[in-house]
Amino acid sequence: MGIISLEQTNRLYWLGRYSERVYTTIRLYAKCYDDMLDDIGENYADFCRMLEIPNIYRDKEDFNQRYGFDDADPNSILSNLIRAYDNAIVLREEIGSETLSYIQLAIYAINKAKISRAPLLELQNVEDNILAFWGIADDFIESETTRNIIKMGKRIERIDLYARLKIGAKELKSELHRMHTRLLRSGMPYRESCLERLTDAIEHMDEAHVIDYGGIVQSVESLVLI
Amino acid sequence: MKDKVIPEDFIFASSGYMPECEGVSPVRGVYSHISGIDLVKGKDGEWYILEDNLRVPSGASYPMIARDLCRRSSPKTFRDNLLEDNRNYAQLLRKTMDYVNVxxxxxxxxxxxxxxxxxxxSYLAEKTGAHLVNGNELLVENDMLYYVDYKGKKERVGAVYRRISDEYLDPMHFNPESVIGIPHVFDVYRKGKLALLNAIGNGIADDKEIYYFVPKMVKYYLGEEPVLSNAPTYLPFYETDMAYVLAHFDNLVLKDVAEAGGYGVVFGSSMTKAQKADFIALLKREPRRFIAQEVIDFQDLEIQDNGIVVERKADLRAFVLMADEPYVWKSGLTRFSRNPDSFIVNSSQGGGFKDTWVLSR
Known part of the structure; x- marks a missing residue:
């Protein structure tokens, strides 16, 4: 039909953001989980600080379980995956049953991880399903606008996370270019002032030798008018 | 009504009667675009019509899914048997919607x-290529219905396959508390600038009381006996029928005409003495509220219950789509009861469904 309502746009955008959040935080969580096997400090506290989420965890075991799999913890990986699913399930006709099915499979896999004694093995399946979701979305979704909105959400989330994690200039620049292309192609309304600030903070950070990560997060969060 | 085939007070007193629809003709004169006819096969080998669903019959997507899964899991079955392919429902539905689209x-x-x-x-939207919308995504302006896109651009809508009940469709004309409808959509519809599938007001035609008169309608319009029989039905409103119902109470099933989905159905044989006395008192007080039917001992079908093959009661919902001509979908929804002692097959009460084969000979 080729037309998308504001509500659908919002859902496509957040589907992109939450699926990316799940993918990236699983990778971080896996690293943190692995470090803590060797008792290298209380890494989960740093993890929470980096992502600016409240450290509500009693100890590392509590973190491993609740951050990964507690649906009552709004910052957990499971909660973010459920939000991705909540958006995807009402977009079936837009993204297709096959695309949607990979988010459903990711939910299935994370629930297996929750009760597994080796959760990282199952979380690999979650990651694989998210990657398959991206792949089939690219291949299967006919509407270019739909694809662009999801991918724009993904790129915005990635810049947001990279800035919070204080990842270097090279990666941020690359993500900015990819996001900018999607933003223009999607036709979504955005704040030019935010884009300018974002570009300035990322493109010129080498010269200043100081990266304004807080400014990047603020600009990227306010960029799109939804 | 004019020829006294159906007493007019049955129409006007029906809970499905909507005075707002008086004088309104739907686009191309089609009222029931998608009809769901519930059938059972008795142990005598005869098929009986249990009820007609002409408002928002559901369930057509499940046979499509069931067929896909069955073909994957048992390809040999489908190689060895000549079956009609039922996965064309979306095309038929699309044709039906396009036929009346304005x-x-x-x-x-x-x-x-x-x-x-x-x-x-959502599945039918995906398969037909129609857009799935909530009421708040549509807008009536200047007697047209529009879909508003994310840039604020308005696109005209010519056909709405609505999956919400009449009373919730338009808060300005029907239930004012509805938040899932579209304000003023009824105005667009009655001016012929929009097709609604199915038409508003069809509740009068699939009313359980009107069901009693359907064989008479068939005979009146076509001059022939119906090919398929109704389950023998009695209206306690009529004195002779009331006498029969009271005399054969234990052999009958009683249905509240205002209920659907398997609710409001009671079997005379399953009531205690006190329940029976209370029910008969209610029946005498409100005879119009109920119909009574002979209990048809319909055939059991084999199903799998936790991996064990068992027999359960089952019915068949046949789908008839009306575009330029009526088309009977060569499939249907076969529903079965989970409970070995139950005749209730509705999914809302735990019923399941099976793939439905139409042999191609």
Whole structure:
């Protein structure tokens, strides 16, 4: 039909953001989980600080379980995956049953991880399903606008996370270019002032030798008018 | 009514009668675009019609899914048996929607994801290429219905396959508390600038009381006996029928005409003495509220219950789509009861469904 309502746009955008959040935080969580096997400090506290989420965890075991799999913890990986699913399930006709099915499979896999004694093995399946979701979305979704909105959400989330994690200039620049292309192609309304600030903070950070990560997060969060 | 085939007070007193629809003709004169006819096969080998669903019959997506899964899991079965392919329902539905579309987009209107049939709404939207919408995504302006896109651009809508009940469709004309409908959509519809599938007011035609008169209608319009029989039905409103119902109470099933989905159905044989006395008192007080039917001992079908093959009561919902001509979908929804002692097959009460074969000979 080729037309998308504001509500659908919002859902496509957040589907992109939450699926990316799940993918990236699983990778971080896996690293943190692995470090803590060797008792290298209380890494989960740093993890929470980096992502600016409240450290509500009693100890590392509590973190491993609740951050990964507690649906009552709004910052957990499971909660973010459920939000991705909540958006995807009402977009079936837009993204297709096959695309949607990979988010459903990711939910299935994370629930297996929750009760597994080796959760990282199952979380690999979650990651694989998210990657398959991206792949089939690219291949299967006919509407270019739909694809662009999801991918724009993904790129915005990635810049947001990279800035919070204080990842270097090279990666941020690359993500900015990819996001900018999607933003223009999607036709979504955005704040030019935010884009300018974002570009300035990322493109010129080498010269200043100081990266304004807080400014990047603020600009990227306010960029799109939804 | 004029020829006294159906007493007019049965029409006007029906809970499905909507005075707002008086004088309104739907686009191309089609009222029931999608009809769901519930059938059972008795142990005598005869098929009986249990009821007609002419408002928002659901369930067509499940046979499509069941066929896909069955073909994957048992390819040999499908190589060895000549079966009609039932996966063309979406094309038939699209043709039905396009036939009445009034120069605009086609949308499927859903009450939202928490509706029990939401999967079907979204699946049919995907398969027909229609757009799945909530009421708040549509807007009436200058006697036209529009879909508003994310840039604020308005696109005209010409056909709405609505999956919400009449009373919730338009808060300005029907239930004012509805938040899932579209204000003023009824105005667009009655001016012929929009097709609604199915038409508003069809509740009068699939009323359980009117069911009693359907064989008479068939005979009146076609001059022939119906090919399929109704389950023998009695209206306690008529004195002779009331006498029969009271005399054969234990052999009958009684249905509240205002209920649907398997609710409001009681079997005379399953009542205690006190319940029976209370029910008969209610029946005498409100004879119009109920119909009574002979209990048809319909055939059991084999199903798998936790991996064990058992027999359960089953019925068949046949789907008839009306575009330029009526088309009977060569499939249907076969529903079965979970409970070995139950005749209730509705999914809302735990019933399951099976793939439905129409042999191609």
């Amino acid at each position: 120069e605009g987009h086609t949308v499927i209107l859903t009450p939202g994801r928490y509706n029990a049939a939401y999967f079907e709404h």
